[in-house]
Amino acid sequence: MSASRVISPVAKTDSGDRILRYTFVERLNHWIGGFSYVYCLITGLAFWSPYMFWLATLVGGGPTARFWHPWTGLVFAISVGWMYDMWRRDMRITDVDRRWSKAVKYYIENEDEKLPPIGRFNYGQKLFFWLMFYGVILLVISGFGLWFVESIPWSLRWLRYLAVTVHVATALATIGGFIIHVYMGTAMVRGGFTSIIRGQVTRAWARTHHRLWYEQVTKGTPPGK
Amino acid sequence: MSQAILQISKISGHPGPVPGAGVERAEQVCKLVDTTTCIGCKACEVACLEWNGYSFTDTVFDNSYQTMPETTWNYWNLIKFNEHENGDGSVSLLMRKDQCMHCAEPGCLAACPADGAIVQYTNGIVDFQQEHCIGCGYCVSGCPFNIPKFNQETKKMFKCTLCSDRVSQGLEPACIKSCPTGCLHFGTKDDMRDLAETRAHQLRENYGFEKAGIYDPPGVGGTGVIYVLHDVTNPEAYGGLPKDPHIPWVVRFWKGPAKWIGNLAMLFGIAGVTLHYLKFGPKEVKNDDDRKGEQQ
Numbered sequence: 001m002s003a004s005r006v007i008s009p010v011a012k013t014d015s016g017d018r019i020l021r022y023t024f025v026e027r028l029n030h031w032i033g034g035f036s037y038v039y040c041l042i043t044g045l046a047f048w049s050p051y052m053f054w055l056a057t058l059v060g061g062g063p064t065a066r067f068w069h070p071w072t073g074l075v076f077a078i079s080v081g082w083m084y085d086m087w088r089r090d091m092r093i094t095d096v097d098r099r100w101s102k103a104v105k106y107y108i109e110n111e112d113e114k115l116p117p118i119g120r121f122n123y124g125q126k127l128f129f130w131l132m133f134y135g136v137i138l139l140v141i142s143g144f145g146l147w148f149v150e151s152i153p154w155s156l157r158w159l160r161y162l163a164v165t166v167h168v169a170t171a172l173a174t175i176g177g178f179i180i181h182v183y184m185g186t187a188m189v190r191g192g193f194t195s196i197i198r199g200q201v202t203r204a205w206a207r208t209h210h211r212l213w214y215e216q217v218t219k220g221t222p223p224g225k
Numbered sequence: 226m227s228q229a230i231l232q233i234s235k236i237s238g239h240p241g242p243v244p245g246a247g248v249e250r251a252e253q254v255c256k257l258v259d260t261t262t263c264i265g266c267k268a269c270e271v272a273c274l275e276w277n278g279y280s281f282t283d284t285v286f287d288n289s290y291q292t293m294p295e296t297t298w299n300y301w302n303l304i305k306f307n308e309h310e311n312g313d314g315s316v317s318l319l320m321r322k323d324q325c326m327h328c329a330e331p332g333c334l335a336a337c338p339a340d341g342a343i344v345q346y347t348n349g350i351v352d353f354q355q356e357h358c359i360g361c362g363y364c365v366s367g368c369p370f371n372i373p374k375f376n377q378e379t380k381k382m383f384k385c386t387l388c389s390d391r392v393s394q395g396l397e398p399a400c401i402k403s404c405p406t407g408c409l410h411f412g413t414k415d416d417m418r419d420l421a422e423t424r425a426h427q428l429r430e431n432y433g434f435e436k437a438g439i440y441d442p443p444g445v446g447g448t449g450v451i452y453v454l455h456d457v458t459n460p461e462a463y464g465g466l467p468k469d470p471h472i473p474w475v476v477r478f479w480k481g482p483a484k485w486i487g488n489l490a491m492l493f494g495i496a497g498v499t500l501h502y503l504k505f506g507p508k509e510v511k512n513d514d515d516r517k518g519e520q521q
Contacts, residue, residue, distance in 0.1 A: 054341055
């Protein structure tokens, strides 16, 4: 799909000139992935610990949660596959990212002016993308092992134990990424949350956080009013 | 099934202690299966179906006298047959009544995430409470004997109840009642151990079965079903009875240390981003040229 290729570089709106960062399709898919992940998170945590089993009542009780968890997981997997199709070129890790990652200390301490300019996504966003991409592959494969546990013959029961181990370990890894993702998208990087809902960012935002991308999409378009 | 009568001592997926645990003690109940006097008549299979209200299902021919390859969600009691070749060229036809072993340390209960879906009564019976079962199948991974089975239609797990409904009323399990040879016995664990010792001794001294002994595996804390075997050193010959069953270590780790490692990691993650926000706050967008009024 070439959705990310056809971004109109500058979109004028009533609130001044802004840049389209995420197309409608990108935002739609992000939220299909987001909601399906959160559903799997809530139900998965319910199955994970007796002290969080009450979470299942939020989504209709244990049997209902158990019934929909794998199906919603498949929705999430399809969404991530779609993201891979849309974003894999933008998510390639480049030399710029490697230089940026060496200076990540400045990013954490909000001294962004000391960082090398970067493209559409920063190194952390790319790591999160690949964590979720490879994570969902492992979660789906191991998830089938849990879903159809009786289909694994008794003589191959080590596969049952492997499925549990992989599913739990991968889920915990994605939860770690998810916590950071939500924190950065809502609280830490102001404007990020609006961009994934309405699609637009200000020019200053684009210059500050993704200068190379800004220069690329505004090429030939003077930053005028 | 009849919680009103039987006091519960262990509850699956239960946050905090078990209400009333330790208040009451009961004799441990036990089935004794003497494989040396089983004739493979399958009366116990029929009695189990009749008492529990299941109709007879189609049998599955598997090149043996077995009714089907393994127990199913509505067939909890199965005589396993094995034509075992002895070292001297002779053949023994081994028969073993396969069903839930009612482990003192049940792997199914340890693996279960649903509050109260699996309970252990003070008399040792391990029972599934289908109204609390969520149908996840974790008990399948927890059981070292391949016993819990899934009903696709109701999405619930089932297995032998050791006739907890009968036992709570002072009756023996249905399978025991039906046995025509007296190879099945029911009573307290201590009495059944004594009886089994006597029989194993008799087999060793009078019948030449030098390796005769009792199968009561310590890896799961002992079981509520014990066997007398002609050859206790080779339980696998009796339809795949595991030699040293225990709760799989993955299940132990998953339900033990992994919980705390995982929960702490999640808490550290949330604490970490909170501290970051308190110390460094949000990222400001700099107006680094003559542009104005573009900050979010």
